[in-house]
Amino acid sequence: PHLSSPTSTEPVAPASTTDLGQHVADGLSRMPKMLSSMYFYDDEGSRLFQQIMALPEYYPTRTEFALLTTHQAAIADALRPAAADEHFFLVELGAGDGLKTKILLRHLLATNARFTYVPVDISTGALDGLVASLADELPTLPVEPVTADYADALTLLAARPGRKAVLFLGSNIGNFLPEDRHDFLRSVARPLSSDDRLLIGFDLQKDPRLIRAAYDDTQGITADFNFNLLKRLNRELGANFDLAHWQHYTDYDPLSGAVRSFLVSTRAQTVQFAALNLDVAFAAWEMIHTENSYKFTLPQIKQLGQEAGLTLVHSFSDAQAYFADVVLAP
Numbered sequence: 001p002h003l004s005s006p007t008s009t010e011p012v013a014p015a016s017t018t019d020l021g022q023h024v025a026d027g028l029s030r031m032p033k034m035l036s037s038m039y040f041y042d043d044e045g046s047r048l049f050q051q052i053m054a055l056p057e058y059y060p061t062r063t064e065f066a067l068l069t070t071h072q073a074a075i076a077d078a079l080r081p082a083a084a085d086e087h088f089f090l091v092e093l094g095a096g097d098g099l100k101t102k103i104l105l106r107h108l109l110a111t112n113a114r115f116t117y118v119p120v121d122i123s124t125g126a127l128d129g130l131v132a133s134l135a136d137e138l139p140t141l142p143v144e145p146v147t148a149d150y151a152d153a154l155t156l157l158a159a160r161p162g163r164k165a166v167l168f169l170g171s172n173i174g175n176f177l178p179e180d181r182h183d184f185l186r187s188v189a190r191p192l193s194s195d196d197r198l199l200i201g202f203d204l205q206k207d208p209r210l211i212r213a214a215y216d217d218t219q220g221i222t223a224d225f226n227f228n229l230l231k232r233l234n235r236e237l238g239a240n241f242d243l244a245h246w247q248h249y250t251d252y253d254p255l256s257g258a259v260r261s262f263l264v265s266t267r268a269q270t271v272q273f274a275a276l277n278l279d280v281a282f283a284a285w286e287m288i289h290t291e292n293s294y295k296f297t298l299p300q301i302k303q304l305g306q307e308a309g310l311t312l313v314h315s316f317s318d319a320q321a322y323f324a325d326v327v328l329a330p
């Protein structure tokens, strides 16, 4: 409902503990056990992800930052309406700290674009930080933050009239399983009209060693990010995970293009969830699959768009072809 009211700055309620409890009860009863990476992003997880983005091994963020810097004029032109004075909404799904987006925001403001920035994120802490930094750095920019997960964000997007450019940066798209990715793209495309645009960041397939290292950094920040999920279950569901008996494990399969991350139980153990009245037994070396991070090729990206009824109109990449920001049109 909030996206339908252009003046609202009220956050939409975040996913509740009940949702988390249901997800955990379901995910840990499966074989193999799984938990969705969507639950990484509480305020602490969002902080850890910001540290990941600055790690030497984690190439995606600085690569996309550089490519946005290099191609800012062309990207901004591809997103804004042809009529310079037409207002549009720049909606960003999973805005986080907005560091990369500020390149585009600055360029659009400097070239007198008329637009409202609508950052959407699941973490209130991350959004508050972003809004405060924008008020400081770009005080003339109209901002309407929305706290929501992707599913709610899409409902809100559909209810919002007016020209839109939707940003989905950082290879967040890579965190969907193929069938969910398809559904997501179709739901984003559905409410868009032919003049609207969608900019999506895709991490590209490259030296598999480089990809694997990005998800297993030497400082252990990515491991802490994964462990934070267990800490969150301890905090929010009264669970008693003992982190001394868990490991972070990750692998990259160059054939499917998927990095998969796991939490590994290093011994047989039973974990109690007081809030769910649930006990879960883990065998020694049993895995909880916590994340997929898919890497793509340009032909795959083109096809993904087509399958969702979207045409690839521009593709921007860095000199090493590590990452691509593509502009799609309905």
Ligand code: AVI
Pocket: 052, 060, 170, 171, 172, 173, 174, 175, 214, 215, 222, 225, 291, 292, 293
């Ligand atoms: C948010 N997302 C695009 C990150 C990724 O690369 O899949 C999350 C992440 N997980 C571990 N490191 C970074």
